[in-house]
Amino acid sequence: MLDLIYLGLILTIFNDKYISMETHILSLDRYTLIQLRDIVEQRQRLELSPEVASRIEAGAEFVQRRARQDEYIYGVNTGFGSLCETRVKPEQVEALQYNHIVSHACGVGEPVSERCSRLVLLIKLLTFRSGHTGVSLQTVQRLIDYWNHGVIPAIPKKGTVGASGDLAPLAHMSLPLLGLGQVYMDGKVVPARAAMDRYDWTPLHLKAKEGLALTNGVQYINAxxxxxxxxxxxxxxxxxxxxxxxxxxxxxxxxxxxxxxxxxxxxxxxxxxxxxxxxxxxxxxxxxxxxxxxxxxxxxxxxxxxxxxxxxxxxxxxxxxxxxxxxxxxxxxxLFFPEEDLILFGGNLxxxxxxxxxxxxxxxxxxxxxxxxxxxxxxxxxxxxxxxxxxxxxxxxxxxxxxxxxxxxxxxxxxxxxxxxxxxxxxxxxxxxxxxxxxxxxxxxxxxxxxxxxxxxxxxxxxxxxxxxxxxxxxxxxxxxxxxxxxxxxxxxxxxxxxxxxxxxxxxxxxxxxxxxxxxxxxxx
Incomplete structure (x- = not known):
């Protein structure tokens, strides 16, 4: 395994930036660190395989259907953390997800390197592949659009305790989806709004569970x-x-x-x-x-x-x-399992x-x-x-x-x-x-x-x-x-x-x- 670390990079210089002519299809396959390194360093474009897209859609539809039922579903119609038994009204679901991200964006210090931020984003996309998180295809595709246009969320270095997910770093990763926060673009850290204006993107309106799906997990420390x-x-x-x-x-x-x-x-x-x-x-x-x-x-x-x-x-x-x-x-x-009409709660975060x-x-x-x-x-x-x-x-x-x-x-x-x-x-x-x-x-x-x-x-x-x-x-x-x-x-x-x-x-x-x-x-x- 160690010897594979030294695979060469295949980079094409275009407009004074390294841009890969290769597209990588994110599949359900097991990924190695070597593959992640190559995707990151070669700046490969990303697309979802049809199977992955189908799984994400199925998971999101399942969450939206269950959200309309009269039951406690943590992070869907309840508050977060110790507020898990505080019910949220159906008309407050979007505000709940928005508030979750902005309130959890408590990172401090200089931003981590663009390379590290790319790894965070890529590993988060790997988590979404299964459809078990309930995130929507629209949100995943916007993250991929960011990647493919060289717009990478800038994440402050410190602020995670590495459980309940890497809440603060991943909230900063998610802020640009709302038109907030900062991103790496053209080798500089700039307001996310600058990227949205350049590419005519509008802020997303997050659906049930999506804010929690974005911030939950330990993709930051894994990166x-x-x-x-x-x-x-x-x-x-x-x-x-x-x-x-x-x-x-x-x-x-x-x-x-x-x-x-x-x-x-x-x-x-x-x-x-x-x-x-x-x-x-x-x-x-x-x-x-x-x-x-x-x-x-x-x-x-x-x-x-x-x-x-x-x-x-x-x-x-x-x-x-x-x-x-x-x-x-x-x-x-x-985690959500649409095929079995099953929602399971645990500690994978x-x-x-x-x-x-x-x-x-x-x-x-x-x-x-x-x-x-x-x-x-x-x-x-x-x-x-x-x-x-x-x-x-x-x-x-x-x-x-x-x-x-x-x-x-x-x-x-x-x-x-x-x-x-x-x-x-x-x-x-x-x-x-x-x-x-x-x-x-x-x-x-x-x-x-x-x-x-x-x-x-x-x-x-x-x-x-x-x-x-x-x-x-x-x-x-x-x-x-x-x-x-x-x-x-x-x-x-x-x-x-x-x-x-x-x-x-x-x-x-x-x-x-x-x-x-x-x-x-x-x-x-």
Missing amino acids: IASECLLDMGEMLAAADLIAALSIQAFSGSQTFYHARYHETSHHMERRRVAARLRSLLQGSNHHQLSTCNQSKQDPYSFRCIPQVHGAVLQVYDNALRIIEDEINGVSDNP HGESTAMQMDFLCVAASELSNISERRTYQLLSGQRGLPSFLIREPGINSGMMVPQYTSAALVNQSKALCFPASADTIPTCQLQEDHVSMGGTSGYKLQEILDNTRIVLSIELMTAAQAAELNQELTLSGVTEDLLKQFRTVVAHLGDDRVMSDDIDASTRFVSDHLRLWFETHGAV
């Missing part, structure tokens, strides 16, 4: 988790590649990634990491150098790469499966699964940076024939001494962010919603940790590249030799002290952008 998993998948491959360069620069042994050694382990992820190291290190003489440890006892940050990177990969793979289950499910309440997985990913990503920083430290320590701080004239030059301090600071922050937000709950809505997931906080922490991890890996790459060039006996493997050549086009060898933050920034951009293209050429090994 954050999806975006983080896509980024982390690339980071995992980059970590193995950078570690391979460090192994060679440090004159590491070859026994710790030997296939026969890992046949004794029942952890398949360890075997996968070891196999990637064997591929990445093929052709190198690092294990034959006079500077090698004669007993082949390298520090754990080298010798235990398969065990640590493998453990991170285990958490990643498990989270990938669970989040893909989430995005393909129906996250709403109540609770984000505990997503919150827990993001908390686990926080620990995993933090550990990936933790072991990376330790390899950086070892490379600077004046061992294995390398000069102290990897500079030819130490003393007058500090060399690469202080970038490791930056790594240490970021690793420390990441460790502090590893406390699981999902272990906490603060009751809301007069104790009707007395246990919530706090998945929003889990997601914000994970985003910060991944940003830190990317920089820590970038500093290791800077350090490993410098050390490899100073290891005079070393012959690099073909793969890492090419990596080093590419890296040197953006970060020069350090001969004398210079402003190191510039190098760190350039190295981080290389890991973020260059490596993705590099993997397209070399494969994800």
Whole structure:
């Protein structure tokens, strides 16, 4: 699964914007994160399959029919939350749905990225496919019109507790349907009214249940988790590649990634990491150098790469499966089953699964940076024939001494962010919603940790590249030799002290952008 992360993008430049010539038909099929990523990044147009459109229509008609009966149907003819037994008159149904969205639009902070907002909208459309939410085809089609015209709701970052749905973020996602709120358009955040005027759209009049269908569910935290998993998948491959360069620069042994050694382990992820190291290190003489440890006892940050990177990969793979289950499910309440004349009430609006997985990913990503920083430290320590701080004239030059301090600071922050937000709950809505997931906080922490991890890996790459060039006996493997050549086009060898933050920034951009293209050429090994 990880290797699929590096599929190339097929983009056509038109009117100075990336616009896909491809149309994607939203079906009832199971979607992977790779498919979501491609739809988002290729800006594919969206259409509903006839089967999906039929299901949505049937669900909406069922809701409207049952709404006319004398029964309590939560969110259709009642108030919300602890107001669930307060009946609403038939003539107030439209006002109920309108008021629900505007009153719940309580998000704060800067808007999330357009990429993240697109994922939120796309995952919300996946929830609507089944017809179980009761949303109308008109409302779904308007959301698709927004997508196809490059009009994407702008969602403030903070304000969800990750249960009762992501109420505040999804309310902001829904405001443009009413002619309110803000949207991304032409690369800028503008009032939704500007988009409506451009495309001659009028505000929608929401029918029974539609406001609740729009705001209920955890599509916002699922989008954050999806975006983080896509980024982390690339980071995992980059970590193995950078570690391979460090192994060679440090004159590491070859026994710790030997296939026969890992046949004794029942952890398949360890075997996968070891196999990637064997591929990445093929052709190198690092294990034959006079500077090698004669007993082949390298520090754990080298010798235990398969065990640590493998453990991170285990958490990643498990989270990938669970989040893909989430995005393909129906996250709403109540749910409608027209074929059985059935309405069921429950808790599919609770984000505990997503919150827990993001908390686990926080620990995993933090550990990936933790072991990376330790390899950086070892490379600077004046061992294995390398000069102290990897500079030819130490003393007058500090060399690469202080970038490791930056790594240490970021690793420390990441460790502090590893406390699981999902272990906490603060009751809301007069104790009707007395246990919530706090998945929003889990997601914000994970985003910060991944940003830190990317920089820590970038500093290791800077350090490993410098050390490899100073290891005079070393012959690099073909793969890492090419990596080093590419890296040197953006970060020069350090001969004398210079402003190191510039190098760190350039190295981080290389890991973020260059490596993705590099993997397209070399494969994800």
